[in-house]
Amino acid sequence: MLNIVDLVKKFQQPGGGELTVLNVPRFQMADAEQVALIGESGGGKTTLLHLIAGMLSATSGSVCVDNLELTKLSEQGRDRFRAATIGYVFQTFNLLPAFTALENVKLGMTFGRGGVDADRAMNLLDRVGLADRAHYRPKQLSVGQQQRVAIARALAGQPKLLLADEPTANVDPASADSVLDLIINSCQQDSIALLMVTHSMDVADRFSRIDRLEDINRIAALHHNSAS
Ligand SMILES: Nc1ncnc2c1ncn2[C@@H]1O[C@H](COP(=O)(O)OP(=O)(O)OP(=O)(O)O)[C@@H](O)[C@H]1O
Numbered sequence: 001m002l003n004i005v006d007l008v009k010k011f012q013q014p015g016g017g018e019l020t021v022l023n024v025p026r027f028q029m030a031d032a033e034q035v036a037l038i039g040e041s042g043g044g045k046t047t048l049l050h051l052i053a054g055m056l057s058a059t060s061g062s063v064c065v066d067n068l069e070l071t072k073l074s075e076q077g078r079d080r081f082r083a084a085t086i087g088y089v090f091q092t093f094n095l096l097p098a099f100t101a102l103e104n105v106k107l108g109m110t111f112g113r114g115g116v117d118a119d120r121a122m123n124l125l126d127r128v129g130l131a132d133r134a135h136y137r138p139k140q141l142s143v144g145q146q147q148r149v150a151i152a153r154a155l156a157g158q159p160k161l162l163l164a165d166e167p168t169a170n171v172d173p174a175s176a177d178s179v180l181d182l183i184i185n186s187c188q189q190d191s192i193a194l195l196m197v198t199h200s201m202d203v204a205d206r207f208s209r210i211d212r213l214e215d216i217n218r219i220a221a222l223h224h225n226s227a228s
Pocket residue numbers: 011012013019021039040041042043044045046047048
């Protein structure tokens with residue numbers, strides 16, 4: 001499903017010069033595999049997710065998702081790939097405020113594999129326990145409910161890989177469990193591979209595979225070693 005080889009990402013720095021954030025010799029995931037990614041703040045976890053989602057382009061190396069080599073695609077090609085293959089759950093939900101829960105989920109279908117289907121969008125809201133909130137706007141929903149809408153939207157395009165960046169960080173502890181259950185169980189049921197970044201060992205412990213960024217990324221390992 002995912003095969004990363006010799007991936008390097010450098011960023012231009014505001015004061016001039018370049019900062020190498022990632023140097024990942026190898027990182028792989030199998031179809032439908034579930035992985036928790038932990039690591040120190042600023043180590044490059046979000047950057048790695050953005051590269052896998054095709055939201056950022058690599059400086060060098062190879063990112064292959066579902067047999068597609070992302071580094072060879074144009075920006076437009078990466079946008080198409082993302083819509084067809086990737087679901088993304090953000091820490092801050094990123095719902096469109098002017099649209100209802102149902103409309104937000106339908107937006108997740110716009111460029112996805114199954115096309116826009118209002119019945120399926122309602123089914124997804126039902127699955128996340130929010131069928132009765134379909135016509136509410138994000139600000140009329142609790143924070144936990146907003147994240148559940150965001151999960152329904154991420155699943156709406158029938159992705160093969162779901163990327164989740166600290167999806168429970170801004171959710172109260174009671175809702176966090178249901179948000180986490182929802183993500184893990186939905187991916188299991190639909191055979192979607194799941195890569196979840198988390199700072200919480202309680203969250204990571206729900207996964208049979210836990211990877212530390214310091215073990216994957218040579219740059220984070222350098223920082224980790226010099227700090228300890
Ligand atoms: N667009 C950018 N331009 C310049 N530097 C950037 C850019 N995006 C990220 N960085 C730098 O890359 C490093 C890694 O950032 P990233 O957000 O990937 O870390 P992280 O592991 O997700 O951190 P956290 O756990 O705190 O969210 C940071 O030092 C950050 O300043």
